[in-house]
Amino acid sequence: MRMVDLITKKKEGEILTDEEIQFMIDGYVKAEIPDYQMSAMLMAICFKGMTDHEMAVMTGAMAHSGDMVDLSAIEGVKVDKHSTGGVGDKTTLVIAPIVAACGGKVAKMSGRGLGHTGGTIDKMEAIPGMKTSLPREEFFDIVNKIGLSVIGQSGNLAPADKKLYALRDVTATVGSIPLIASSIMSKKLAAGSDSILLDVKTGSGAFMKTLDDSILLASKMVAIGEHEGRKTVALITDMDIPLGKAIGNSLEVIEAVHTLQGNGPEDLTSVCLKLAANMLHLTGMGDVETCEQMAKEAITSGKALQKLIDMVEAQGGDSRVIKDTSAFAKAPLNYEVRSDREGYITHMNTEKCGIASVELGAGRATKESVIDYSAGIILEKKIGAYVKKGEVLATLYAADEKMFADAEKLLLEAYTISEEKSVIEPLIFARVS
Numbered sequence: 001m002r003m004v005d006l007i008t009k010k011k012e013g014e015i016l017t018d019e020e021i022q023f024m025i026d027g028y029v030k031a032e033i034p035d036y037q038m039s040a041m042l043m044a045i046c047f048k049g050m051t052d053h054e055m056a057v058m059t060g061a062m063a064h065s066g067d068m069v070d071l072s073a074i075e076g077v078k079v080d081k082h083s084t085g086g087v088g089d090k091t092t093l094v095i096a097p098i099v100a101a102c103g104g105k106v107a108k109m110s111g112r113g114l115g116h117t118g119g120t121i122d123k124m125e126a127i128p129g130m131k132t133s134l135p136r137e138e139f140f141d142i143v144n145k146i147g148l149s150v151i152g153q154s155g156n157l158a159p160a161d162k163k164l165y166a167l168r169d170v171t172a173t174v175g176s177i178p179l180i181a182s183s184i185m186s187k188k189l190a191a192g193s194d195s196i197l198l199d200v201k202t203g204s205g206a207f208m209k210t211l212d213d214s215i216l217l218a219s220k221m222v223a224i225g226e227h228e229g230r231k232t233v234a235l236i237t238d239m240d241i242p243l244g245k246a247i248g249n250s251l252e253v254i255e256a257v258h259t260l261q262g263n264g265p266e267d268l269t270s271v272c273l274k275l276a277a278n279m280l281h282l283t284g285m286g287d288v289e290t291c292e293q294m295a296k297e298a299i300t301s302g303k304a305l306q307k308l309i310d311m312v313e314a315q316g317g318d319s320r321v322i323k324d325t326s327a328f329a330k331a332p333l334n335y336e337v338r339s340d341r342e343g344y345i346t347h348m349n350t351e352k353c354g355i356a357s358v359e360l361g362a363g364r365a366t367k368e369s370v371i372d373y374s375a376g377i378i379l380e381k382k383i384g385a386y387v388k389k390g391e392v393l394a395t396l397y398a399a400d401e402k403m404f405a406d407a408e409k410l411l412l413e414a415y416t417i418s419e420e421k422s423v424i425e426p427l428i429f430a431r432v433s
């Protein structure tokens with residue numbers, strides 16, 4: 001078999017056989033197929049797509065390219081969750097403790113920030129001392145004892161995805177439904193949970209910009225999960241506006257803590273309750289409404305916050321910053337971005353908000369960049385608000401004054417302010433199961 005023939009086949013819109021897909025994934029992981037050939041294949045897939053069967057075979061080959069984690073050492077129903085990536089998306093830090101407080105088991109492997117989107121592992125590392133890499137036995141042990149642990153993906157979890165993702169990131173081949181579905185589902189299948197909740201983001205801050213594409217992506221991922229015997233549900237959630245007010249690592253941990261204390265922003269609280277309810281439902285704890293009630297009680301009783309504290313302590317972190325968020329190190333400088341006109345905020349280009357936070361040091365410009373955990377943005381005004389000229393739209397936090405100019409420019413471009421009243425979109429568009 002020759003890779004060049006497979007590229008030609010896909011370029012002509014033909015269907016690859018199971019053997020051809022297996023050959024391509026194996027060969028790429030073993031470095032027998034070079035990046036340039038795989039890049040050409042990825043671009044052909046972007047243009048010609050894949051059948052559901054091709055996508056399922058590719059996902060299986062990618063999942064089996066490394067360890068298939070066996071979570072049987074953890075008692076109870078294990079439930080996982082994956083977001084397709086967003087701006088201000090700190091939901092895992094809220095939901096995992098809620099689910100654990102209600103008796104669910106969350107053994108979660110999360111990722112780092114990617115492009116304009118943030119990542120849970122970077123946020124967790126904003127907590128001093130927090131370990132995000134643990135030996136497997138310790139990881140299982142923590143989940144058995146306290147019900148949750150969140151760590152980074154181990155080196156050998158779906159290595160095919162690791163290589164393909166890095167290549168897609170630099171070859172303009174991220175935004176393809178078969179490639180996103182196989183990337184996410186290969187990791188989820190390899191990570192071993194019994195059930196999976198997918199948070200598929202839609203809008204200007206998501207990889208899928210339209211609702212139709214997001215629903216299509218969700219249905220493909222749900223089909224792959226169910227085919228592999230995992231109970232899988234997807235919620236399509238709004239990413240046409242940043243979630244909550246905080247963008248940036250320690251700022252987002254602080255907002256997650258406030259949410260667990262019952263004082264979080266309304267949109268974030270509401271999305272987290274729905275996601276947590278669906279995770280609990282997947283573990284068999286009742287219908288979604290009953291589970292949402294349980295999730296609310298986990299917040300009001302303080303049990304969910306205690307679970308976050310337990311996890312931080314179990315993973316070596318300093319829980320003083322969770323018990324008193326004012327103990328987090330603060331950015332030395334801040335800058336207020338003021339509106340240059342009066343009117344209603346009708347739209348926010350959420351990708352630009354994410355890029356602005358990267359400019360401030362909250363994300364990586366290159367693979368080698370070092371994150372400034374205290375950097376980021378607090379959005380003082382969001383869609384629906386009426387602002388006067390000169391009113392503060394957002395406060396920027398950074399370590400270097402020079403960073404403010406570009407971030408301010410991006411944010412001012414991100415806000416659309418007009419005379420017309422704004423339409424508020426729903427937070428959750430659909431549930432796919």
Ligand code: URA
Nearest residue numbers: 084085179180183184
């Ligand atoms: N998240 C992933 O893990 N993979 C993708 O392709 C996109 C988002």
